[in-house]
Amino acid sequence: MAYCQHCRQHFLDIKSLEQHLRSSKHCCDRCQKFFKSPRSKKQHMENSKCQSVHLVGRSCHPNVRSKGPQRARQRRSDSSLPMMIGVAVTDIYPAYLGVPRDAVMPIFRMACRLRFIKPDVDTLLRHINTQLDHMIVAALIEAALRLLPPDNTPEGKERMQKKMRDAQLAENSFTDQIRAMDYRFLTESEQKERNLQPTPDIRFLKPVSIHGKLCHWLEYKNYFGFKANPFVAAKTRKQLQRYLTALGPGAVVYRLGFEIDHISIEGVQSFREAETLYSLKQQPRAKLSMK
Numbered sequence: 001m002a003y004c005q006h007c008r009q010h011f012l013d014i015k016s017l018e019q020h021l022r023s024s025k026h027c028c029d030r031c032q033k034f035f036k037s038p039r040s041k042k043q044h045m046e047n048s049k050c051q052s053v054h055l056v057g058r059s060c061h062p063n064v065r066s067k068g069p070q071r072a073r074q075r076r077s078d079s080s081l082p083m084m085i086g087v088a089v090t091d092i093y094p095a096y097l098g099v100p101r102d103a104v105m106p107i108f109r110m111a112c113r114l115r116f117i118k119p120d121v122d123t124l125l126r127h128i129n130t131q132l133d134h135m136i137v138a139a140l141i142e143a144a145l146r147l148l149p150p151d152n153t154p155e156g157k158e159r160m161q162k163k164m165r166d167a168q169l170a171e172n173s174f175t176d177q178i179r180a181m182d183y184r185f186l187t188e189s190e191q192k193e194r195n196l197q198p199t200p201d202i203r204f205l206k207p208v209s210i211h212g213k214l215c216h217w218l219e220y221k222n223y224f225g226f227k228a229n230p231f232v233a234a235k236t237r238k239q240l241q242r243y244l245t246a247l248g249p250g251a252v253v254y255r256l257g258f259e260i261d262h263i264s265i266e267g268v269q270s271f272r273e274a275e276t277l278y279s280l281k282q283q284p285r286a287k288l289s290m291k
Contacts, residue, residue: 095211096272098260103130104226107137111144118145136256139224146230167222170255171201174220177277183208200243200250210251210279213269217243217250218276225258225270233262240268251276
């Protein structure tokens with residue numbers, strides 16, 4: 001089953017999820033901007049600058065003028081229009097190379113500077129401009145907050161438990177979608193039942209090719225990968241090196257994407273979730289050879 005992180009809603013397959021993400025619930029019909037919730041989209045529609053734009057049928061992008069439905073359709077497919085850096089694309093999945101470090105670090109440094117007030121995305125963006133996708137900005141803020149002392153209050157513990165539940169749901173959705181494509185593999189829990197070590201999130205029974213790279217295993221991460229991620233980056237490198245030594249080449253898959261060259265381990269690839277699922281879906285020969 002596919003899973004929408006924003007709505008906490010499950011779907012039968014990735015196609016249904018993609019339709020949901022492109023629906024009016026998440027996506028502005030005029031400017032094709034993505035919103036995490038109906039509330040944020042409503043605020044966008046009611047914004048004084050955008051309201052007149054929508055009423056006269058123009059794009060929210062300041063440099064584009066609409067001349068009817070045909071031009072609107074052309075705008076949606078015009079790859080020359082600027083996009084938020086790191087934004088998920090649901091129509092097609094071109095090669096994803098990562099986000100430049102010089103786009104990541106200024107936001108992370110500002111998040112670290114503001115960590116004592118525990119800023120949200122809007123608060124941080126009042127202090128610094130960025131083209132990074134807001135979900136990535138939120139992930140960078142979360143990483144910066146990890147530098148604070150642990151919150152051992154009941155509320156803090158509940159937030160941590162919720163974060164762990166959400167991460168597990170996202171991982172389950174990822175593995176379920178690959179299972180639905182008829183790939184044969186063992187999940188982490190299935191490996192533990194068989195006393196196998198080490199235990200990546202996915203251990204393929206036969207290696208598969210993802211974007212032309214042979215993978216014996218996949219490790220799923222429900223966040224944005226970057227080199228300066230406090231406590232997490234070093235731990236992840238050791239984990240991936242252990243998998244590589246024991247199982248051979250594989251890949252780490254990030255839900256939100258990653259910083260370019262954040263992990264430089266020969267034999268370990270970095271992929272984003274969307275492109276990984278798309279690549280696996282396009283390989284019927286690989287699937288048949290594993291049955």
